Amino acid sequence: MDVNMVIFDLDGTLIDTIGDLSAAVEHALARGGFPGHTVDEYRNMVGHGIRNLVTKALPEGSSEEVIDITLGRFVEYYTAHIDVLSRPYPGIPELLKKLSSDGFSLAVASNKFQAGTETLIRRFFPEIPFVKILGNAPSLPLKPDPEVVRIAIAAGIDSAGLEAARPDPASLRFAPYPGKWSSESTLPPQTAGSPPDRGRVHPRALRLRSGTAAAEYGRWPVAQPVNAVMVGDSGTDIKTARNAGIPAIAVSWGFRPRTDLEIADAIADTPEQLNELIRIFTGKN
Numbered sequence: 001m002d003v004n005m006v007i008f009d010l011d012g013t014l015i016d017t018i019g020d021l022s023a024a025v026e027h028a029l030a031r032g033g034f035p036g037h038t039v040d041e042y043r044n045m046v047g048h049g050i051r052n053l054v055t056k057a058l059p060e061g062s063s064e065e066v067i068d069i070t071l072g073r074f075v076e077y078y079t080a081h082i083d084v085l086s087r088p089y090p091g092i093p094e095l096l097k098k099l100s101s102d103g104f105s106l107a108v109a110s111n112k113f114q115a116g117t118e119t120l121i122r123r124f125f126p127e128i129p130f131v132k133i134l135g136n137a138p139s140l141p142l143k144p145d146p147e148v149v150r151i152a153i154a155a156g157i158d159s160a161g162l163e164a165a166r167p168d169p170a171s172l173r174f175a176p177y178p179g180k181w182s183s184e185s186t187l188p189p190q191t192a193g194s195p196p197d198r199g200r201v202h203p204r205a206l207r208l209r210s211g212t213a214a215a216e217y218g219r220w221p222v223a224q225p226v227n228a229v230m231v232g233d234s235g236t237d238i239k240t241a242r243n244a245g246i247p248a249i250a251v252s253w254g255f256r257p258r259t260d261l262e263i264a265d266a267i268a269d270t271p272e273q274l275n276e277l278i279r280i281f282t283g284k285n
Helices: 018-031 039-043 050-057 064-080 092-101 114-124 147-159 203-209 211-217 235-244 271-282
Strands: 003-008 105-113 132-136 226-232 248-251 266-268
Touching: 003 147, 003 271, 018 039, 018 050, 018 064, 050 064, 064 114, 092 105, 092 271, 105 114, 105 147, 114 132, 132 147, 147 226, 147 235, 226 235, 226 271, 235 248, 248 271, 266 271
Parallel strands: 003 105, 003 226, 105 132, 226 248, 248 266
Antiparallel strands: none
16 A cells, blocks of 8 residues: 655645744844844744744844843743734645545644644644644754654554554665656646646656665665655755655745745645645655
């Protein structure tokens, strides 16, 4: 039995969180007497963990002590106001329900702190049976390290009842992603207004299904029936997929400009397009 898996970023992909994030940083900065920033400026600061967010928001050269104090103020305020302005993007709850009902294993891999990630998922998607919800934790490196992908895929295999076939996540070794659309591709790059053809499977999905290709690219020590794709709104998510050797689908409704997303394998402008692209890259109709 194949495991068809989608690993989602959270902020800017599933949920529009920029209002609450920026408000929390502004609160923390104001308490320290530091100047603030616009919401648009925060769009380019988020995505690398909350410590990096606070460090970027503070004046350059701020001491570790100042960063620690400001970070504490941010966490205190954000935890109490995490869902005041944040909302799922239109069409996302319906997409997740559809994918889940069609047998996809779903996971979340975020650089947001673990407690915040879990809170938002439970608040807005209580009925979605995610096999793994991964945020930033002391035991995990931040994306674009592929460790979160290893853990998510292992959880997907477990959820499908294939525990005996699963290698230890620590033993998985992923080769660098071999490249974007190549001359060998059976599908052209997606063009605006042109819906993807679900009748053809992208060769990246075939490579994931092939034991020979798996051995060649070093993805698994033995062939594993996993077809996985990562979905996100930033270059960090795309690089994470690259490092894990799986396809990357970018969404254009998030925090980053479209020019930052052009290195992805495909860009979805709507949840409906995303649904189609997921099925192309996993080979599951």
